[in-house]
Amino acid sequence: xxxxxxxxxxxxxxxxxxxxxxxxxxxxxxxxxxxxxxxxxxxxxxxxxxxxxxxxxxxxxxxxxxxxxxxxxxxxxxxxxxxxxxxxxxxxxxxxxxxxxxxxxxxxxxxxxxxxxxxxxxxxxxxxxxxxxxxxxxxxxxxxxxxxxxxxxxxxxxxxxxxxxxxxxxxxxxxxxxxxxxxxxxxxxxxxxxxxxxxxxxxxxxxxxxxxxxxxxxxxxxxxxxxxxxxxxxxxxxxxxxxxxxxxxxxxxxxxxxxxxxxxxxxxxxxxxxxxxxxxxxxxxxxxxxxxxxxxxxxxxxxxxxxxxxxxxxxxxxxxxxxxxxxxxxxxxxxxxxxxxxxxxxxxxxxxxxxxxxxxxxxxxxxxxxxxxxxxxxxxxxxxxxxxxxxxxxxxxxxxxxxxxxxxxxxxxxxxxxxxxxxxxxxxxxxxxx
Amino acid sequence: xxxxxxxxxxxxxxxxxxxxxxxxxxxxxxxxxxxxxxxxxxxxxxxxxxxxxxxxxxxxxxxxxxxxxxxxxxxxxxxxxxxxxxxxxxxxxxxxxxxxxxxxxxxxxxxxxxxxxxxxxxxxxxxxxxxxxxxxxxxxxxxxxxxxxxxxxxxxxxxxxxxxxxxxxxxxxxxxxxxxxxxxxxxxxxxxxxxxxxxxxxxxxxxxxxxxxxxxxxxxxxxxxxxxxxxxxxxxxxxxxxxxxxxxxxxxxxxxxxxxxxxxxxxxxxxxxxxxxxxxxxxxxxxxxxxxxxxxxxxxxxxxxxxxxxxxxxxxxxxxxxxxxxxxxxxxxxxxxxxxxxxxxxxxxxxxxxxxxxxxxxxxxxxxxxxxxxxxxxxxxxxxxxxxxxxxxxxxxxxxxxxxxxxxxxxxxxxxxxxxxxxxxxxxxxxxxxxxxxxxxxxxxxxxxxxxxxxxxxxxxxxxxxxxxxxxxx
Numbered sequence: 001x002x003x004x005x006x007x008x009x010x011x012x013x014x015x016x017x018x019x020x021x022x023x024x025x026x027x028x029x030x031x032x033x034x035x036x037x038x039x040x041x042x043x044x045x046x047x048x049x050x051x052x053x054x055x056x057x058x059x060x061x062x063x064x065x066x067x068x069x070x071x072x073x074x075x076x077x078x079x080x081x082x083x084x085x086x087x088x089x090x091x092x093x094x095x096x097x098x099x100x101x102x103x104x105x106x107x108x109x110x111x112x113x114x115x116x117x118x119x120x121x122x123x124x125x126x127x128x129x130x131x132x133x134x135x136x137x138x139x140x141x142x143x144x145x146x147x148x149x150x151x152x153x154x155x156x157x158x159x160x161x162x163x164x165x166x167x168x169x170x171x172x173x174x175x176x177x178x179x180x181x182x183x184x185x186x187x188x189x190x191x192x193x194x195x196x197x198x199x200x201x202x203x204x205x206x207x208x209x210x211x212x213x214x215x216x217x218x219x220x221x222x223x224x225x226x227x228x229x230x231x232x233x234x235x236x237x238x239x240x241x242x243x244x245x246x247x248x249x250x251x252x253x254x255x256x257x258x259x260x261x262x263x264x265x266x267x268x269x270x271x272x273x274x275x276x277x278x279x280x281x282x283x284x285x286x287x288x289x290x291x292x293x294x295x296x297x298x299x300x301x302x303x304x305x306x307x308x309x310x311x312x313x314x315x316x317x318x319x320x321x322x323x324x325x326x327x328x329x330x331x332x333x334x335x336x337x338x339x340x341x342x343x344x345x346x347x348x349x350x351x352x353x354x355x356x357x358x359x360x361x362x363x364x365x366x367x368x369x370x371x372x373x374x375x376x377x378x379x380x381x382x383x384x385x386x387x388x389x390x391x392x393x394x395x396x397x398x399x400x401x402x403x404x405x406x407x408x409x410x411x412x413x414x415x416x417x418x419x420x421x422x423x424x425x426x427x428x429x430x431x432x433x434x
Numbered sequence: 435x436x437x438x439x440x441x442x443x444x445x446x447x448x449x450x451x452x453x454x455x456x457x458x459x460x461x462x463x464x465x466x467x468x469x470x471x472x473x474x475x476x477x478x479x480x481x482x483x484x485x486x487x488x489x490x491x492x493x494x495x496x497x498x499x500x501x502x503x504x505x506x507x508x509x510x511x512x513x514x515x516x517x518x519x520x521x522x523x524x525x526x527x528x529x530x531x532x533x534x535x536x537x538x539x540x541x542x543x544x545x546x547x548x549x550x551x552x553x554x555x556x557x558x559x560x561x562x563x564x565x566x567x568x569x570x571x572x573x574x575x576x577x578x579x580x581x582x583x584x585x586x587x588x589x590x591x592x593x594x595x596x597x598x599x600x601x602x603x604x605x606x607x608x609x610x611x612x613x614x615x616x617x618x619x620x621x622x623x624x625x626x627x628x629x630x631x632x633x634x635x636x637x638x639x640x641x642x643x644x645x646x647x648x649x650x651x652x653x654x655x656x657x658x659x660x661x662x663x664x665x666x667x668x669x670x671x672x673x674x675x676x677x678x679x680x681x682x683x684x685x686x687x688x689x690x691x692x693x694x695x696x697x698x699x700x701x702x703x704x705x706x707x708x709x710x711x712x713x714x715x716x717x718x719x720x721x722x723x724x725x726x727x728x729x730x731x732x733x734x735x736x737x738x739x740x741x742x743x744x745x746x747x748x749x750x751x752x753x754x755x756x757x758x759x760x761x762x763x764x765x766x767x768x769x770x771x772x773x774x775x776x777x778x779x780x781x782x783x784x785x786x787x788x789x790x791x792x793x794x795x796x797x798x799x800x801x802x803x804x805x806x807x808x809x810x811x812x813x814x815x816x817x818x819x820x821x822x823x824x825x826x827x828x829x830x831x832x833x834x835x836x837x838x839x840x841x842x843x844x845x846x847x848x849x850x851x852x853x854x855x856x857x858x859x860x861x862x863x864x865x866x867x868x869x870x871x872x873x874x875x876x877x878x879x880x881x882x883x884x885x886x887x888x889x890x891x892x893x894x895x896x897x898x899x900x901x902x903x904x905x906x907x908x
Contacts, residue, residue: 040523041467044530048635092720097466097646104470104639105707108700111561115696216474216635217537220530227523263538265545270537277531284517292516 007252013259015150016134020251020272022156023209024221028247030163030205032226032240033198036178041096042084043222045103046199047206047215049080051110054207059117070155070204077203080106081196134212134255134268152211159208166201167240170194175236213269220273225250228280231287250276300341306406307336307345309375312354313405315364316372320430326361373433378408380426380433381416387427388420394427439678445572446564446670446702449628450640452579454648454666455586456620457641458659461649462597467525468507468618469641473625473634474529475506477536480629485543492570496626503622504615506532533634562633564674564698571630578627582620586659593617594655632699640666643706650717665709673702734782736840739809741779742788743839744768745798746806747870761795811867813839815850821871822857828872 008014034043053076054069061068080102087098141148167174177184177191184191202222209218229242254272257263263271285293314335318325329346336342346362349355354368364372382404383397408416426432435443460466476499483498484490506528513524567575586593595603596613604610621641628637644666648658679694693701718724748764765776780796783789788802798806816835820826826834 035519035523038520038522040520040526044470044526087714090714090722090725092650092714092722092725093646094461094464094466096464097461097642097649100466100470100638100642101646101707101710104636104642104703105710108636108639108703108707111700112696112704115700216530216533219526220534223523223526223530227519227527231518262542266538266541270534270541273531273534274538277527277534280527280531284513290518 008255008259013255015153016258016268017251017255019150019152019156019212020134020255020268021248022153022160023212023218024225024247024251024272024276025244026156026160026163026205026247027209027218027221028225028229028243028250029167029240030198030201031222031224032229032243033167033174033178034202035223035226035230036236036239037198040223040227041099042081042199043202043206044219045084045099046077046080046203047210047218047222049103049106049110050076050203050207051107051215052076052113053079053110053203055110055113055117059113069207073203073207074200076106077200078196080203081199085195134258134272155208156212159205163201163205166197170197174198178236213272217269217273220276221247221250224273224276224280228276228283231283231290246276246279250279253279303341304344304348307341308349309371309406310402311336311345311349312364312368312372313375313379315355315362316369316376319364319369326359326363328361332362374410374413375405377433378413378416379405380430381413381420382408383426383428384420384423384432385416397427435678436680439674439680441569441572442564442567442678442698443671443674445567445575446631446674446698447667448572448575448579448670449624449631450644450666450668450670450702450706451663452575452582452624452666453628453637453640454644454662454664455579455659456582456617456624457645457666458648458655458662459586459593459597459617460621460641461645462655462658466642466646467522467638468510469621469625470638471506471510471525471529472503472618472622473629473637474536475532476500476503476622476626476629477634478502478532478539479505480626481536481539481543485539485546492574496574496623499626499629500619500622502532503626504618507618507622560633560635561697562629562631562636562699564631564702565677567631571627575627575631578623582624585616585620589613589616632702636699636703639703639706640669643703643710644669647706647710647713650713650720653719665706669706669709670702672705673698676705677701732840737775737779738783738786738788739805739840740769740836741765741776741783742802742806743810743813745789745796746810764795807867809839812842812847814868814870815847815854816842817871818854818868819850822854832872 008017031040031043034040050073053072053074055072057068057072083102083106084099087093087102088095093101140151142151142154143149144154173184173189173191173194176187176189177194181191184194206215206218206222209221213221225243225246226239228246229239233239233242250272253275255268257271257275258266258268283291285291288294311332314332315327318327332346333342336345346355349368350357352367353365354371355362356365357363379401382401383394386392386397386400387394424432457466457469460468479498479500479502480495481498482502483494487494510521510524510528513519513528514521517524519527592603592608592613595606596608596610596617600610603613625637625641628640631637632640645658645662647665648661651661652658676690676693677696677698679691713721715721715723744765748768762773762776762780765771765780766773771779780789783802784791784796786802787799788805789796790799790802813835816838817831820831820834821828
């Protein structure tokens with residue numbers, strides 16, 4: 001066994017993977033611009049609406065050759081884009097309704113054209129356009145330099161190269177017009193021409209991918225990698241390659257899954273789309289900055305820290321007033337407003353050895369008292385500063401200080417100390433700890 | 435017509451009407467593509483219900499489809515709120531991934547030993563099979579349609595407030611979330627019962643197109659609902675009749691026979707699309723032809739009024755007001771006319787009897803004089819208003835007033851005049867209208883005028899007609 005057979009068992013499996021990967025990468029890189037430009041559904045609309053273009057190209061030339069189909073798709077994509085834009089600009093139809101009308105009508109037209117021209121002898125099958133068939137795609141091969149290469153791999157490789165060339169050639173234009181179409185127009189970059197070009201490229205990519213993944217799943221390949229990458233980065237230069245990589249991962253997972261029982265009964269393209277959804281779902285939850293679970297975790301950690309600090313400060317204040325007083329668990333929890341976070345706060349202070357349970361209640365330990373002192377110092381310095389420099393009345397400064405105390409670091413505290421001068425007491429007459 | 439055709443006809447008509455009813459709300463709320471989402475996302479629910487129940491139980495499958503359809507709507511809402519993604523991208527993602535999941539389920543079902551042979555009809559989900567609609571399907575469609583109608587009637591007021599102004603509805607204390615779910619539930623139910631008839635891919639078409647068509651014909655919600663239902667029913671009926679060959683003798687209408695082999699669902703959609711295309715052209719208020727016509731006539735009117743004012747101002751300061759002979763050449767200097775346009779305008783003005791051709795040029799008729807006075811009065815009133823009311827410099831008001839003068843209603847002008855009189859800014863010598871507050875760029879000073887008896891009011895004329903003629907030769 002060599003490295004070639006490590007991931008997939010034979011050439012057939014490899015070719016399925018290669019075709020899937022070419023599809024996903026070609027769609028993912030181009031699709032990230034669709035997502036960025038808020039035109040995701042144009043991908044949906046166009047991949048449906050190119051059907052009549054394909055049928056007419058077939059009818060006029062009588063061939064199912066890739067080039068003819070791509071040309072048909074190109075023209076149909078342009079016409080669809082024009083129709084949708086014209087409807088939107090006419091101001092008589094809402095944008096989404098106009099899009100819905102155009103693509104469903106064109107799709108219906110395509111189905112009817114197929115029924116008229118093929119008369120049952122279907123070579124151009126609707127179901128084939130809709131679902132594609134990744135597993136049988138390797139049957140038709142062409143011979144290049146003595147290698148038998150699946151025809152779809154050649155078509156999709158071409159589509160990928162065309163997309164990459166388009167993105168690299170028009171990088172600047174795409175970048176500017178995606179973020180600020182008005183500025184692009186002012187620079188003379190013709191954002192509208194670029195819009196049509198992008199749509200035509202989308203149509204061609206969609207058609208190249210039909211054979212492999214079908215017209216509905218291609219939307220998943222177009223949109224999902226870009227949307228996933230958008231959760232992971234804020235830089236366009238990273239986003240596009242990342243979308244390509246995610247496409248690659250999607251293809252790998254989908255094909256690998258389709259070779260694993262019990263999933264080997266299912267179509268690899270559908271599995272790849274489901275994998276894309278799975279990867280997206282994981283990213284939505286766990287993306288470093290924007291993940292929902294990650295944000296929830298960060299918020300909870302912050303809330304916990306604040307609760308812990310509030311609790312420490314409370315113990316310190318009570319100790320100031322009545323050194324021998326002990327606070328029971330119930331009282332402590334109640335003071336924090338209850339809830340599971342309050343439990344966590346008490347538990348984590350105990351674990352960090354900042355409070356301990358003695359003589360029927362909780363009491364600060366030496367380390368706890370030290371941290372509490374820092375907090376109280378920040379709190380009272382901030383109160384003094386507010387009174388001195390903002391002229392707030394003393395009875396208005398506690399609440400803001402209660403919020404600020406958690407975010408005043410050592411350096412800021414020193415600066416405050418210097419600015420309030422030799423003050424020993426806060427506006428309420430309490431000593432400011434040193 | 436056979437019973438089969440009658441059943442199918444009833445089914446597609448009811449489906450079209452129901453889709454038009456529920457689609458109207460979606461289109462109004464700019465959520466038209468939610469129908470697309472629901473019908474794609476219904477697939478995994480449909481298949482899962484079939485898989486779990488192990489039989490082709492229509493009710494179970496519809497419930498499954500409803501559940502996954504509504505789940506997809508909730509998921510899209512959640513994603514677009516929480517996941518830093520636009521609504522449309524969220525919609526595309528959920529739609530395609532749910533559909534893929536459905537295809538995976540479907541392939542399990544097809545290849546499973548116990549279910550495979552029962553699943554035959556399930557494969558036609560993509561385009562539907564209207565021709566196979568049975569009486570139970572029609573009952574389902576009718577039931578769902580009636581339920582949707584009942585819900586719309588009961589919640590009409592709430593739906594209206596919610597669709598047009600969700601914030602207002604919230605402020606009224608309406609249960610927004612439940613209303614949204616109810617509306618989406620109606621949409622999902624109709625989309626789901628439509629799947630068997632027109633398929634996953636075209637069911638959204640029936641939800642969107644009739645409603646979008648109805649929008650062209652009315653500005654009133656109740657009328658729009660009725661029209662959408664009618665258009666939907668008409669599309670369903672027309673598509674079915676075109677593709678069902680058994681209600682007419684082929685010899686009578688040979689062209690009809692061509693439609694018979696076509697799939698019913700797409701033809702229904704094309705019938706609806708045809709209605710849409712027709713409406714976008716010919717609808718009186720919002721149709722493109724009507725709009726073009728209104729724009730054209732507005733442009734015509736503006737050009738006509740510009741001509742009249744230019745003529746008026748040319749000879750205003752002449753001793754012989756309104757009786758000057760006006761030539762094309764003098765007019766050319768007043769505005770950036772193209773000679774062709776100016777000649778056309780003059781011809782049109784003569785045809786409308788605003789001007790009368792004389793040997794050397796043109797002069798106002800009584801009616802044309804009045805029109806010219808009116809439009810110039812509008813222009814100057816607005817100029818005076820801008821100067822006194824908005825503190826705009828005298829030499830800046832001409833252009834502003836030039837754009838607005840054609841659109842000022844007479845009551846507003848009277849009000850402006852009254853205000854100016856009250857403020858004491860109405861020029862004492864203004865009869866019938868004030869002089870221009872700024873210098874006119876071109877006047878006929880030094881040019882000739884000729885006498886004319888009777889209307890319009892004339893003063894003496896001193897200059898001989900030869901002066902005008904010589905001007906014309908320059």
